[in-house]
Ligand SMILES: Cc1cc2nc3c(=O)[nH]c(=O)nc-3n(C[C@H](O)[C@H](O)[C@H](O)COP(=O)(O)OP(=O)(O)OC[C@H]3O[C@@H](n4cnc5c(N)ncnc54)[C@H](O)[C@@H]3O)c2cc1C
């Protein structure tokens with residue numbers, strides 16, 4: 001046991017103000033609470049994740065309109081992209097929200113029972129934390145009956161010789177650039193790579209994507225990943241099956257040395273964006289000192305109630321979740337909130353049908369089993385697709401590449417998975433998520449309701465009707 005001076009004991013300490021900040025409401029008014037935040041209030045989604053990226057994506061979608069409109073006989077020109085104006089509008093909206101969130105917690109009478117520590121917390125014992133303030137003042141030790149770990153994760157930087165010398169960006173910094181680069185090299189082929197490749201190329205930047213794997217977004221259903229990779233290759237310089245072995249400066253820019261199927265090669269850009277995944281912050285919190293078990297992936301281990309292995313310690317969001325998605329972090333925050341307030345009536349988190357969307361071009365959305373998942377299982381399944389070009393609104397759009405794919409149990413019609421690539425994919429997928437969540441089978445979903453004609457959701461209706469389900473009497 002360390003003999004630090006304990007400055008305070010709390011009923012509850014929350015580490016991290018992303019989804020962790022949403023736990024507190026008037027029901028906690030009688031609790032003595034501390035909130036610890038080492039960075040900007042509001043966490044990843046608000047400040048450097050979902051929200052600003054999608055604000056850039058929307059602007060990128062608008063910049064892409066003239067190219068798409070010409071095919072329909074509408075001639076428009078893109079006169080320019082005012083990057084500083086786009087950037088400043090986005091952060092001019094976001095930064096004050098983060099700022100007012102911090103002020104609300106620190107100073108509003110609603111939070112009279114809450115102490116805010118602006119600093120980094122780490123475990124020094126069971127439910128015992130050392131907090132190192134951001135302002136350089138001496139560390140303080142606090143203890144608590146309950147602790148919620150909501151400290152998220154951080155971008156991974158791969159071990160490539162020279163990478164720290166050349167300078168690189170991650171999603172944390174690339175949205176605040178002073179000016180657009182002429183050429184951008186993106187290392188990685190997941191969500192972040194796909195979204196920023198779209199944003200920067202729509203703004204006129206020459207984009208090179210370096211993928212370790214043989215396809216982009218290879219976690220998607222393989223038909224979706226294949227279609228997206230083919231489309232990406234038409235827009236960006238896509239290098240598949242490449243290993244980056246060395247980074248060096250090239251003039252004012254950067255050169256990456258790659259090894260691939262055809263041997264050694266190099267790619268150059270004015271900027272390098274590293275987008276090779278994220279890792280949970282459990283290590284920085286020294287959670288093992290608090291008796292908290294960690295999985296081989298680095299995630300804090302939790303049970304179905306979001307309890308860690310240490311008494312009184314809960315976890316939510318990216319620090320413990322393999323999904324690393326805001327709607328999952330929010331759901332888990334609601335579960336932890338309920339369980340803190342109702343220790344005798346614990347509620348389990350529901351991770352049965354976790355959807356996701358990639359806001360690239362075209363958009364992609366997915367829920368449930370992919371075809372490759374289904375092949376690995378023992379259960380019977382069937383799959384069917386419908387192209388956007390097979391429904392009236394898809395004709396209107398002259399879409400030739402989008403499709404919806406649905407997997408189902410052929411006997412019961414239970415929907416096992418849904419995957420869509422094309423305009424408005426996340427919006428089109430939502431009824432499939434709803435059907436899976438509430439047990440609506442494919443037959444009932446297809447024919448038990450009207451589908452607005454000629455709406456784009458007809459692509460989902462037709463994919464359902466195309467499923468080769470077992471005949472029913
Ligand atoms: C570029 C990008 C785009 C994304 N887009 C989407 C999207 O479109 N849709 C989606 O669902 N998800 C998206 N995500 C993922 C989403 O942002 C995360 O899943 C979500 O923000 C996780 O929330 P959280 O509360 O677990 O962690 P965070 O929001 O990361 O909050 C953790 C907080 O803890 C603080 N902290 C960390 N360590 C300590 C410490 N030792 N002491 C004190 N404080 C600490 C951090 O400063 C941070 O503020 C995106 C992520 C990125 C990076």
Ligand SMILES: NC(=O)c1ccc[n+]([C@@H]2O[C@H](COP(=O)([O-])OP(=O)(O)OC[C@H]3O[C@@H](n4cnc5c(N)ncnc54)[C@H](O)[C@@H]3O)[C@@H](O)[C@H]2O)c1
Pocket residue numbers: 158187188189190191192193195210211212213217218244275276277278323324325356357358359
């Ligand atoms: N729209 C969204 O919901 C959204 C958007 C952005 C980020 N996110 C979340 O943030 C997380 C992080 O995103 P991400 O794109 O950084 O990670 P990711 O896990 O989606 O993709 C990382 C990719 O980098 C590749 N990779 C790993 N090491 C590499 C190396 N050394 N060289 C080249 N490639 C390498 C991997 O094979 C993988 O394809 C995602 O898992 C996602 O949950 C969500």
